[in-house]
Amino acid sequence: MLPIGSLVNAGAIVLGSLIGCALHSRFPERFRSIVFQGLGLGVLLLGFQMAFKVQDIIVVLFSILLGGILGELLRLDRLFDRLGNSVKKRLGSANPKFTDGLVTASLIFCIGALAIVGSIEEGIRNNPTILYTKAILDGFASIALASSFGSGVLFSALPVLIYQGTITIGAGSLENVLSTTLIDQLSATGGLLIVGIGLIILEIKEIRIANLLPALVMVGPLQWLAQILRAL
Template sequence: MIPTGSLVNAAAIIAGSLIGCMLHSRFPERIRTIVFQGLGLCVLLIGFKMAFKAQDILVVLFSILLGGIIGELIRLDTLFERLGNRLKQVIGSSNPKFTEGLITASLIFCIGAMAIVGSIEEGIRNNPTILYTKSILDGFASVALASSFGTGVLFSAIPVLIYQGTITIGSSFLQDFLSPQLIDQLSATGGLLIAGIGIILLEIKEIRLANLLPSLALVPILTVLADWFKTL
């Protein structure tokens, strides 16, 4: 199966990033600042709206806590930073914000209801409409991000394609296990992580979000365990 929606999404990010990079030098610092603050507020709103979908708050709570511990133990943030710096060296970029832009954009574009639900929808029903809509939103967001962070945002198209494409292909084989409740729990957990991105963009508090990513993998496990305990 070809993940068409993810391919279009990656292309939109690349196109938006190229436009943002071209506009980078033409935006006064005060314009870039207000755009970034506006983007941070919007990301915060989206994150909280998604978080309210939680059907079992304990599953979300323990997913975040245990996922954070796992992420800290294996130092995911350091790993991602090394990969970003390695890519920066390979392409010969001199942009000091390259790695920060790559990681920030990747988190924004990958962690979210539309990324998860849209990829599953295409995998199960062969309907990429949600991902097409997400492509439009990500395209505009990448313009704003690239105008501040530069070329690192452009390369976030790679993890987006791998992440969403994997979910699309995988869900076509696992559709019997993907209940609406599980999808809501994934969206709620992802929403909290997205709210964290908004907090970072607004410079309220620095959060090591990369180390919280394992929480998304724990959601299905803890959801199954919670359902099992309810039957006892």
């Protein structure tokens, strides 16, 4: 099936990014700085809101720890930087924040319950309403992100489309796997990663978020293992 919701979501990101890029060139440095700080605080709030959905903090904690170790072994941060710099080079962009904008926006837009639940809802029930709502939120967020990071945010529409579209198309096989508890655990883990992004934006602490991404893959197996141990 055609992932209409994801297409609309990607289109909203492109539109918002174009508006943000237009504002970026007109903002004096002091305005860009305050927007950047406000954006960082907003990202922190989003991350904490998601993180508080945690159902089993031990599962989330071990997911972050084991995922971080795996990410370091795979050096995902270098992979993301190479991909971002490759896109930047092909486009001939001189924006020093291009790769940061692309990676940061992609993580913010892809990590979260709305992306997962909305894509599954469209895939199973042919109802893209949740993704339409997400498109509005992401559209406004991309204005703020692009006004700070520049054109790299625009190209985050592509990973969003691929990620959510893949979930929508494969939703039938995921219906019986993703329980409400598991989605909450994924949201809480993703929320912690988004808190990390907020700390980076505010220049409080440099965190290799890309290397922590495998934590999202660890949540499912660890949640399943925790359920088995409780049943013993």
